[in-house]
Amino acid sequence: MKMWAMSNLATCGHGGSLSLCFPENLKFSSALRTNSRVSLPFLSDACRGSWLARGRSRRMDKDHIVRMALVDERLARTKDVAKPPEILAYDLVQGALVRWSSVADRSLPDPPTAVFLHGILGSRKNWGTFAQRLAQEFPTWQFLLVDLRCHGDSASMTKRGPHTVASTALDVLKLVRQLRITPRVLVGHSFGGKVVLSMVEQAAKPLARPVRVWVLDATPGKVRPGGDGEDHPAELISFLSKLPKEVSSKRHIINALLQEGFSKDVAQWVVTNLRPTTTSSSSSLSFSWVFDLKGISEMYQSYEETNLWKVVEDVPRGVHVNFLKAERSLHRWALEDLQRIYAAEELAAEEGGGVEMHVLEDAGHWVHADNPDGLFRILSSSFQGVKT
Known part of the structure; x- marks a missing residue:
């Protein structure tokens, strides 16, 4: 497989970008015809994070074409591909019915997309299994999993400080713009929860209307870590x-x-x-x-110092912000936090936006690991009944 790919790279003319098109009669092993991401051992580290990997249904035809494209056009045009990339590392997990690439076919409208962001000291891999499950259940959707700055494969990026919630949110906004994606759902865990709120605050575009925002086990303002004897x-x-x-x-x-x-x-x-x-x-x-x-x-x-209550208490029209509290949360949810969220819920309903509070039972702070079934049931409402 590696030797074939190296000797059969084909450049397709799409705005100066490079794409690889495998012939239709190429048959892949069962390991490559699953929902897991496709491994590309022949790519340099600088390029690997920028490749699209399609999620695949177990019922897919054996001869289905696998198409991949390098979306960072600036990097594709340069001769020195070994230097640190300027684009965040990501995986794009696509449902079996998605036939779209931001480079290979720009004439198609982008499918409904959800962005998943990890917390401090996490990575996009935290969401891998969960996203593949969503892709199976909602085959017309695609799910963008991102390594935030200083984390995972994005740690090699040359990113200037300050390293803040706001600058991290701007990184993700730039990424979806480069991919020509308009997300309909934003999901952020812990630190990532404040990042998705900051994305709403910073940009009317490229966010869709309506857009559903999920803040998982994080509050908009003061961070209250666990008490004595708990992890800080x-x-x-x-x-x-x-x-x-x-x-x-x-x-x-x-x-x-x-x-x-x-x-x-x-x-x-x-x-x-x-x-x-x-x-x-x-x-x-x-x-x-x-x-x-x-x-x-x-x-x-920055996570501890950033206050984004103004986004929640003055939600833009067409934005629905969902908070999810883990029953056994590592972070303390003060009564003040809950009261402000419930008050914002009533106000948002009057202004054409939305705020909602959820509780995930039988889960600690790592909600997607502690109770993935419960989290799946709660989040699924965001992917149902969306016109594609």
């Missing part, structure tokens, strides 16, 4: 900053976090940010962190 994100970031950039074992890091007093769930989640590396001087396996911890520290500070 700022303390976690501080502890990680003291660890070496390269480690020999994930288990070693988990044990160090447990010994420091962090929970097992947090310890296991943190090591998902480790990637295997082999040093030139040794054949032994080691692991390195994929995030920019200094930038993330700034982002978390």
Whole structure:
């Protein structure tokens, strides 16, 4: 597969962008005809994050064409593709009925799109399984999963500070503009929840009307981390900053976090940010962190300081903001927060917008991992009855 792809790259004329078109009679193994993303081992690290990967139904025809396109036109035109990309790393998981690419066929209207954003120290992979499930249930939709600045594969980007909620939101707005996508649903977990609110605040376009916004286990204003004996994100970031950039074992890091007093769930989640590396001087396996911890520290500070209540209490017409509180939330929801949300709910209904409060039972802060079935049921309302 790798050799074939390398020797059969075809350039298609679409505004200077590069696209790969596999012949119609090419048959893929069952591993490539699933809902999982397609692996592209022959791409440079700078390009890999910019490739579209279609979600696929298990019932798909064996000879279905797989089409992929490099959407960063500026990067496609340059000879030096090895330099850090200027576009956020992302995956585009598409339902089986989606026949669209922002580059390969601009004549088609973009299908309904939902954007999913992770929290501090997370990555787009947090949403991978959940998005594939949504793509199966709602085959006319596509789901954009993004690595935010300083996180995951976007950590190699040359992004200037300040690293804030607002600058992070602007990054995502630029990405959807580059992809020529108008999102109808925005979903943000924790830090990502404030980012989607900031997206609404900063841009009338490229957001659709109506647009449904989901803020998962985060409030618009003051951040209230867990109390004594519970995990505190700022303390976690501080502890990680003291660890070496390269480690020999994930288990070693988990044990160090447990010994420091962090929970097992947090310890296991943190090591998902480790990637295997082999040093030139040794054949032994080691692991390195994929995030920019200094930038993330700034982002978390901004998360604590950013106040977006004005977006909620003066919701633009056509915008519906949904808050979801985890029953066993890591963050404390004050009575004041709930009262302001309920008051905003009544006001928004009068002004043509919408605010709504939800509670996800049997879930802690990591809602998509603790109770994915319950979260799926709640979010599904946003994908039903939308004209395509």
